[in-house]
């Protein structure tokens with residue numbers, strides 16, 4: 001592909017990503033994979049270059065732009081050499097018109113920036129939300145030790161506060177490694193490991209992982225429990241939940257049973273577990289403001305209406321979790337967001353609805369609003385809010 005054709009490909013992809021972000025469609029990574037699956041002629045260098053252009057535009061633009069072309073013109077404004085690729089050649093973009101306006105650059109839409117600021121994030125912390133994320137893995141202690149894994153990955157480093165985590169050089173091919181295929185390691189952000197450990201799951205306990213998704217935290221819980229006890233992993237997304245079993249098989253985890261929930265009827269398949277759980281982990285669906293490093297296009301998807309729907313679901317899940325927790329047991333509530341509406345305010349509202357429960361401050365990250373917060377700037381991890389809520393005995 002010529003440089004101009006690469007720019008045009010990035011524009012086409014950005015157009016698709018903009019529509020998907022507006023309409024709740026597929027993620028940027030999925031759209032990029034589909035695009036190149038249909039264009040086998042593009043070599044690996046072309047794919048890498050186009051992908052880099054697309055993500056450069058997404059990172060640069062806080063607001064969803066009106067078009068892929070306006071987005072690429074914004075990139076060209078900070079990298080003028082790119083303007084030369086708007087050359088009108090057969091596969092390239094048309095020359096830039098005199099009245100054409102590039103998309104506005106910025107961190108996030110104004111309402112969202114304001115909400116982050118009101119949630120206590122300063123400029124440095126906000127800017128770090130868009131840093132490059134490191135590549136972290138969790139060593140599955142059911143299969144081996146961190147030292148075993150340290151020897152297998154060149155350049156691996158330990159991560160403070162996350163005893164099963166290793167940080168690897170960015171281009172390490174983890175997923176194709178024998179260690180991953182054999183279940184010794186899984187890709188998982190160190191922050192994710194730290195907040196899961198707040199649950200303090202132990203061997204022999206009954207644990208409900210209410211929003212288990214593909215099982216990232218479920219498997220970490222199972223390892224903490226030495227694969228002894230019972231984990232009920234639930235989610236409303238069948239596809240995500242189905243990804244768990246092969247991962248559990250690889251990891252040597254045998255204590256997980258999964259249950260699919262119906263949105264709006266979540267309590268029904270859990271009726272037998274009323275007052276039964278030592279621990280309920282709620283890794284709630286959220287805006288993902290803490291994971292913009294990996295998923296910068298999330299800024300283009302979030303609206304105040306969507307945030308309101310998320311906070312309603314989070315409160316519902318907390319109340320459901322309360323019915324499943326046994327006396328003396330605890331809920332660990334996690335969101336990968338730094339908005340108080342999804343963290344501190346959820347905890348305060350839960351405490352008001354359940355005045356007999358205790359809000360316990362987790363000993364990780366920085367204390368914030370009854371819970372604790374991890375941020376990319378302060379902790380070098382994805383951004384998280386975590387709180388532990390204990391039912392009286």
Ligand SMILES: C[S@@+](CC[C@H](N)C(=O)[O-])C[C@H]1O[C@@H](n2cnc3c(N)ncnc32)[C@H](O)[C@@H]1O
Nearest residue numbers: 211212213214215216217235236237283284285
């Ligand atoms: C942050 S993700 C969970 C990630 C997962 N725990 C992990 O560590 O890989 C949130 C999950 O909540 C699920 N979810 C959304 N609405 C739900 C609901 N009403 N009840 C249960 N799960 C829900 C989503 O399908 C999604 O998998």
